Amino acid sequence: MKNDYQIFGIRAIIEAINAGETVDKVFIQKGLQGDLFKELNSLLKEHQISTAYVPIEKLNRLSKKNHQGVIANISPIAFHDFEALVQEVIEKEETPNFLLLDQLSDVRNFGAIIRTAECTGVHGIIVQKQGSAPITADTVKTSAGAIFNVPICKVDHLKDALYYLQGSGIQVVAATEKTEDTIYDVDFTLPSAIIMGSEGTGISPSILKAVDKKAKLPMYGTIGSLNVSVACGAFLYEVVRQRF
Known part of the structure; x- marks a missing residue:
């Protein structure tokens, strides 16, 4: 492939x-x-x-x-218009749950995240045009075909997308260890968008400054972090737990 x-x-x-x-x-x-x-x-x-x-x-x-x-x-898929997708979800009177990926570079991690996003009912995935992992055959394979079921949007600047989500009444939550709050301290029953950072450097400092809330996963081992696709799965299933 x-x-x-x-x-x-x-x-x-x-x-x-x-x-x-x-x-x-x-x-x-x-x-x-x-x-x-x-x-x-x-x-x-x-x-x-x-x-x-x-x-x-x-x-x-x-x-x-x-x-x-x-x-x-x-790309094997057509990308969706970001603003139109947000408004479409809001008009359906569903509780939005979006996922933003900040400079994620590994195509297999991207595919794994798409697969989990599809399983947890994410309304759309937003990535930046420059610096993000491309969609390859490996992405499609790792997603197990979920890539054809989850809307994916490409934007010029992730921060502009963040501001648009906030202006649309959607709280933006950063997945980062740079906080004392855990995912269990966040009310995900509210309209939400979760930002996951890159494998090496995490979320950009300028993005972190603009989010509404920061949350981390409790860690009890000697290793200080999880693979980004695994961490993303934990965040998305906390949303599922709180909403259902």
């Missing part, structure tokens, strides 16, 4: 973008030049497509095909 959602070569990627394909992320060889590359680069900026400049060794690991210095991940 490794290459199911990949296309290769500058011209092929340009044509895919112009044809309206949902290009999730583009990996570009460092130092790549030329008129055709300039055309691609302009398109990437115009469509705000996530890009990563990487050594050729990285591209060779991603694919054994003749990639010409550029590999694109094509």
